[in-house]
Amino acid sequence: MLQVEQIFSWSSWQPLNGCWRGSLIPNLPGLYRIRRVNRDDLDYIGQTGEGTMTLKKRLGMLRGVYGQDMPYRDPHTAAPALWALRHSSNCEFEVSVLPVQGTTSWRKGLEALAISLYRQKYSQSPTVNFGRMPVGYRMSTSNNSKLVQAGKRLRGGLISELEQSHLPGISPLAELQKDLQSNYWCGHQWSDWVPLTLAGLTSLAKNSLGLYRIRSCYQPELIYIGQGIIQARLTNHLGKVQNPKTEQGQVFANAGILECSWVINNSWVPHQRLELENDLIAAHLLFMETVPNAQFLG
Numbered sequence: 001m002l003q004v005e006q007i008f009s010w011s012s013w014q015p016l017n018g019c020w021r022g023s024l025i026p027n028l029p030g031l032y033r034i035r036r037v038n039r040d041d042l043d044y045i046g047q048t049g050e051g052t053m054t055l056k057k058r059l060g061m062l063r064g065v066y067g068q069d070m071p072y073r074d075p076h077t078a079a080p081a082l083w084a085l086r087h088s089s090n091c092e093f094e095v096s097v098l099p100v101q102g103t104t105s106w107r108k109g110l111e112a113l114a115i116s117l118y119r120q121k122y123s124q125s126p127t128v129n130f131g132r133m134p135v136g137y138r139m140s141t142s143n144n145s146k147l148v149q150a151g152k153r154l155r156g157g158l159i160s161e162l163e164q165s166h167l168p169g170i171s172p173l174a175e176l177q178k179d180l181q182s183n184y185w186c187g188h189q190w191s192d193w194v195p196l197t198l199a200g201l202t203s204l205a206k207n208s209l210g211l212y213r214i215r216s217c218y219q220p221e222l223i224y225i226g227q228g229i230i231q232a233r234l235t236n237h238l239g240k241v242q243n244p245k246t247e248q249g250q251v252f253a254n255a256g257i258l259e260c261s262w263v264i265n266n267s268w269v270p271h272q273r274l275e276l277e278n279d280l281i282a283a284h285l286l287f288m289e290t291v292p293n294a295q296f297l298g
Contacts, residue, residue, distance in 0.1 A: 001178075001287055002113070002285065002286050002287075004113070004117065007110065008098060008114060008117075009098065010097070011097045012096065013096050014096075015037075015093075015094055016034060016059070016065075016092075016093035016095045017065075017066055019059055019095055020056050020057070020060035020063075025097060027055070027056050027057075029053070029054060029100055029101070030048070030055050030100040030107070031046070031107070031110060031111055031114055032045070032047075032048070032055055032058070032096070033046075033096050033097075033114070034078075034082065034094070034126075035093065035094060036085070036091045036094075037092045037093065042127070043093070043126055043127040043128055044078045044081075044082065044127070045111060045129060046058070047107050047108055049104065050104055055097050058076070059095060059097075061076040062082065064076075064083065065082045065083045065093070067083070069155055069157075070083045070087075070139075070140050070155050070156045070157050072141060072143035072155070073139060073140055073141060073142045073143070074142050074143050074144070077131070078128050078129075080133070081127075081128035081133050081134065084133060084134045084136075085134055088136065088137070108296045109281065109285040109290075109295070109296070112285065112291075113282040113285050113286060115278055116176060116278055116279045116282030117282070119275070119278075119279065120172055123171040123172070124168075124169055125169045125275050130169065130274045131165055131271050131274075132169065132271055133156075135166045136159065136160075137159065138156040138157065138158075138159045138163060139156045140156040141154045164269055164271075165271070167272075169271060169272060170272040170275055172186075172187070172276075172279055173187030173188060173276070174187025176286055176287075177283055178283070178286075178287035180213075180280075180283065180287070180288070181193075181220075185280070185283075186280055188211065189263065190213075190262065190263055191204075191261050191262050191264075192261065193260070194260060194261070195258070195259055195260075196214060196234060196241070197238065197258075199231065199234045199238075200234070206232075207229060207231075208230050208266065209228065209229060209230065209265065209266045210230055210262055210263045210264040210266075210273070211225070211226070211227050211263045211280065212225075212230050212234060213226075213260065213261050213262070213280070215258070215260075216257065216259075217258075218256050221284065221288045221293070223251065223252065223255050223258065223294050224237065224252075224295060225284065225292055225295065226277065227273040227274065227276070230264065234262075240252050247297045248297035248298055251293050251294040251297065252294055
């Protein structure tokens with residue numbers, strides 16, 4: 001089991017605005033967390049470090065939070081929501097960082113664990129993680145040439161309608177648990193395990209939404225944890241097994257006999273499924289000291 005107190009040694013808090021200048025934010029990969037000044041609850045937890053990206057560069061991508069107009073979703077996906085919080089309440093943000101060495105999968109796993117430990121403490125996710133927006137605001141689109149050419153690049157702003165991104169998140173269903181192959185892992189009611197090759201032949205409805213997990217018969221840990229349209233996602237993974245062109249496909253293909261299990265809940269909206277998926281990945285990392293082998297490989 002991971003010793004979380006030793007791993008999560010966060011830096012002190014400092015103002016977000018302009019933090020990308022100077023030497024306080026390191027040019028290293030890692031995690032970062034953002035909150036409003038004079039508050040204990042968090043607004044966002046993120047990670048960075050792929051390629052030449054560093055904490056300093058990534059936080060510099062939040063300059064648009066302090067602009068007159070809502071920024072686009074890139075270069076930083078949380079910028080529109082943070083802008084909306086600031087626009088609605090004239091708040092100021094502060095940031096704390098945690099340099100992390102190691103693989104991208106390890107860093108993304110630690111991000112999931114940091115979010116889930118926060119969820120365990122506060123029974124909710126950081127305010128704008130998982131694509132959520134403050135009520136009264138619509139998120140900007142991404143900013144790329146395809147959207148520009150199609151006339152679909154749009155800045156967000158104030159709206160009167162209620163959108164899916166305004167709906168509340170979902171609290172954890174249980175504590176993070178180590179019995180990751182049981183039928184009641186993390187408070188869910190999982191289906192029995194079936195061979196991945198037979199998942200399409202079960203009573204699983206074609207458009208059923210929810211969570212799923214994949215294991216090898218020969219390993220105590222899981223191979224992958226996912227969410228979405230379950231049958232379509234499992235079929236996609238099976239295709240990677242049979243034609244392993246990617247790194248993830250090779251992991252599936254080399255794992256031996258694969259089995260899958262799922263939880264159906266068509267009432268969960270997308271960001272709620274992402275929250276619950278995040279908790280499962282975090283539980284796996286916490287107790288197995290690794291993320292599932294095919295996780296975060298694309």
